[in-house]
Amino acid sequence: MLEQRRGGRVNITIKDVAREANVSVATVSRVLNNKSNVSDEAVHAVNRAVEKLGYSPNFLGRDLRKSETKRILAIIGSTEESFYNDVLRGMQDACFAQGYDVLIATTRNDPEHEMHLLGMLFSKAVDGVVLLAPKIDSKTILELSKKYAMAVCLERLDTEGILCVTINNERAGYDATSYLIGKGRKRIGLITTKIRSQSSVDRENGYRRALEEAKIPYDERLVYYGDYSAETGTRACEEFLSLDRKPDAIFSISDIISLGAMTYANNHGFKVGKDILFFGFDNILFSHMFMPRLSTVDQPCYLQGKTVAEKLIANMKSDEPDTSTYMLPHSLILRESTGD
C-alpha cells in the first residue's frame, strides 16, 4: 500500500524516511533543507535513513508547495545554429550561480509548437522562459510577458516592452557594409533570408543605410532572398556573378551562407579578397577554417546568454520587471575574404 509499485520500481517518500528515522516528516524536511533549528541527533538519524532507503525528494511535491521550480526554459528553433551553444553556456553559468537549472526545448520553427512550449511557463512547470528565436507574433508575446516571466535574446521584437538582450543588428549590418564601402567597393550584394526574423530585417536595414549614406543607389538585383543554408549562398553568388554588372563585394547575414557563396566564387575563377570581397555574420567555427578565411561580425554570445538569464531572474524576484532592451557590442573580425 505504501510501496506503490510501477514497472517494478518503488516509490520512497518523506514519510518512509520519517518512519525509518523515528522522527516526523517536518523534521526530515528541515534536515533536507539544512534548516538551523534541528538537533545533530536528528540530522544523523535522517541522513542515515535517507542513505539506507535511497530516498530522493519528489520535486513535484516540493515545487507545488513552494510554487517555484528553480528551472528556466530556453526555447530555440533547433540545436543546429552553432552559436546557441555559447549563449546557452552563458545562461547556464548565470542560472547555476543562483540555483536555477536551464532546460532547452526546440520549436522546430513552428509557432504553434512554440506556444505549446510556453505552456510549460503558464502551467508552472518552469519559472521563466527565454526565447532565442521567437516565431510567435510579437503582440502575443508582449501580452504574455505582462503575466509571465519571459525574455527575448539574440533577437528582438519589432516593438519594445519586453526584457530583451541582443546586439544592434542594424548597426552591425551598417558596419559590415560600410567596411566594404571603405574598401572602395561600389556594388555590394546582400544575401539574406526569405523568412524575416527581426535580426535579418535589421541587418538588411543597416545595409541599406550604409549604401544610402555613401550615395550608392540600391539595386534590387543585388539582393537575394534564400534560407539559412550554404546552398543559398552558392545559388545567390551564381546569380550575382552572371549579371553583366557583377558585384565587387557580398555581405551575407550568416557565415554559412557566406561560405557557400565564397566557395562558388572561388571555384569559378574569381579571386576572393581581390576581385570580390565577402563579409559574413556570426563568426562560426568554420569561418576561419578554410582559406581564404571569412571576415565576419562577431556577437558576444556568452555574454548575451549570461545577461539575459541574470536579468530574467532579477525580474522574477521583482515587482516591477525590467522591460528594457539591452544591446551588447558586436565587433568586426577581419580576415582574408576582405583582403585583410
Add this chain to the structure above:
Amino acid sequence: MLEQRRGGRVNITIKDVAREANVSVATVSRVLNNKSNVSDEAVHAVNRAVEKLGYSPNFLGRDLRKSETKRILAIIGSTEESFYNDVLRGMQDACFAQGYDVLIATTRNDPEHEMHLLGMLFSKAVDGVVLLAPKIDSKTILELSKKYAMAVCLERLDTEGILCVTINNERAGYDATSYLIGKGRKRIGLITTKIRSQSSVDRENGYRRALEEAKIPYDERLVYYGDYSAETGTRACEEFLSLDRKPDAIFSISDIISLGAMTYANNHGFKVGKDILFFGFDNILFSHMFMPRLSTVDQPCYLQGKTVAEKLIANMKSDEPDTSTYMLPHSLILRESTGD
C-alpha cells in the same frame, strides 16, 4: 487571499474556474480532461469560465497527483555536435506522437553535472532520460537504470544491461578502414580523441581489426590522439606528413577532424584523393560543402532518436523493461576525398 500575487502576477486555480462556472472542481477537471460523463451545459460553462479567467492548469498539481509528467529529458554534452539535431528531431517525433514532450539539458561534459541532471529523474521532474553522451561510469548508470527509466543513444556502455540504441561503431571503423585498404592503401593513419568515449574506442578497434585482417602491421606513429577539433586534424596531418614513410590514407573518427587534416594536406601540395585519401565520420553538413568533398560514415541519426524514444516509452509502461542494445545500420558515403 485567493488571489496570490507574485511579482504583480495573479494565480488562477481550478477553484476559481469552478466558482465562476458554478460547478465543482471535479467537474472542471473532468471537462478539462474531456471525460465523457459530463453534460454539455457544464462543458460550456467551464469553457466560458476558463476563457474568461485565462486559466491554465498547474502542471505541478496535476503531475503530482498523476505521478507522471509526460516529459522526457535528453542529456547531451553540448549543443555543439551538429548531428544531435537529427537525433533530437527523431526523439521529438516519437515522443510527441505519444503525448510526451522532450526537454534537453547539457552536461558540459562534466560527470557531476550529469549526475545533477539525472536528479530530475530521481525526483520525478521527468519521466525518463536518454543519455546521448554518458560520462558517468557505466557501473553507476547500470545500477540506476534498474530503478529509473533510462536509455543510452549514439553511444553504448562498455557493458550490456541497459536499453541502448546506437550503431556498430567497431564495424563502421572496420568498414571505413577496409575501404581504404581496398583502394590499395597500405599505410593508413588514424586520428582519434584522447578522451575515450566508447564510440571512439570502438571505431579504433574496427580500424585495428581491418589492418590485422589485411596483414598490415599496426604502426603507433600513424595513430594520433587529440580532441574533437579541426586543429587536431591539422596538427595530426602535419605530424604524419613529416614522417619519412608518410601515410597514403587517413581515417578520422569525426568529420571536423578530417576537414582540418584534409585542408592541411591540400595546402601543402598533396593531391587529396590521389596521393592521400581521407575518410571521416558523421557526414556533417560541411563534409560535402568544400572540394574535394569528404568521404564519410553516415549514421542514421533521426532513426536512432526515434527508436530510443519509442523503446524508452514502451519501457516506462512495462513491468519488464527491455535492456537490449540495438545497433542500427550505418553506411559509407563515398566522395572525392577517397578518389570516388
Add this chain to the structure above:
DNA sequence: TCATTTTTTCTAATCGTTTTCAATAGGCAT
C-alpha cells in the same frame, strides 16, 4: 525547586490537481 526562556519537535494545513465514491436528479416502467 520552580518559573521562564530557548530549542527542538510534532500535528495539521496547505499548494492545485485528479479521482473515488456517494449522492442527486431525471427518465422510465410498473
Add this chain to the structure above:
DNA sequence: ATGCCTATTGAAAACGATTAGAAAAAATGA
C-alpha cells in the same frame, strides 16, 4: 406514486512536499 436504472454531480481523499503554530523538551536563572 413507487421503484429502479442511468447520467451527472459534488465532497473529500489522495499525491508528496513545506511550514505555521502548538506542544514538548531542554536549558537557564533566581
